[in-house]
Amino acid sequence: MEPAVVLERYRRRADAFEALVAATSDNQxxxxxxxxxxxxxxxxxxxxTMQDVMLRPLDxxxxxxxxxxxxxxxxxxRARADVEALLTDPVLAHQMTSTPAGDLGVADMVNQVASQDLVHHAWDLAKATGQDATMNADDVVELLPVVEALPPEVYIPGAYGPGIEVLGxxxxxxxxxxxxxxxxxLLGRDPHWAAP
Structure with a gap:
């Protein structure tokens, strides 16, 4: 995927997540x-942490x-600025990296990991802090077939290493x-979860 497309999508998702963080009060x-x-x-x-992981394959x-x-x-x-710097660098954005999912260009790695992570963890943060947890409809349409195609191993605690739990x-x-x-x-979340 073209880095410019990934960047636009990433910024939209990061903006939404950042707004949730900014609206979280100290006591929440x-x-x-x-x-x-x-x-x-x-x-x-x-x-x-996951934004920072995007930097590791590039040392x-x-x-x-x-x-x-x-x-x-x-x-x-700070973390999103580091990721955006990768996507706006014409050399780094196209550089190939080795990931657990195989060899990917940096832009594709960001799109499939850091960017997608923002979507469902925004829901987690919104639910935890009593904010609007409605996901972007385009993101849901994009991610649903991706998650439906996940291998069963992602649901097994420790399958990707000791202590690593990808999904419940x-x-x-x-x-x-x-x-x-x-x-x-499919992501292991109860859609009707409410804070205790």
Whole structure:
């Protein structure tokens, strides 16, 4: 996929995630998220980590910035800027990298990992903090067949290494469920989850 297309999509998704982070109040960071082991701050920490992972195949290190513990919004802004720098560099954006999914160009790697991650973890953060959890309809249409095609191994804890859990067990949804609810169920999330 052309880096310019990936960049436009990435920025839209990052803008949406950043808005959720910015609207989270200080007393909400310890709120439980739909991910059993994560509170709201841990959701942002995961997203920042995954943005930084995009730099590793290129032997690059994250730029200096605040930690998620001290400043979740600042940490995310720093991480997204690093990813956008990859996509706007005409050499780096086309460079081939070795990933667990095989050899991919940097733009494709960002599109398939960091960018897609923003979509469902935005839902996690929104649910944890009582914000609007409606996903972008275009993102749902794009991601639903991708997730439907995932191999069964992604649902097995530890299949990709010790301590690595890609997805929780699928959550059954009604046959007439909305595309967003179907996507969430395949991602191991209860579409009707509510904070305790």
């Amino acid at each position: 960071w310890s709120n439980q998220s739909p991910c059993e082991r994560w509170d709201a701050r841990a959701v942002v920490d995961h997203i920042v 690059l290190t994250p730029t200096d910035g605040p930690s998620v513990a001290d400043d979740p919004l600042g940490a995310f802004r 067990p699928k959550v059954p949804v009604p046959e007439d469920a909305s595309p967003q609810d179907r996507l969430l169920g």
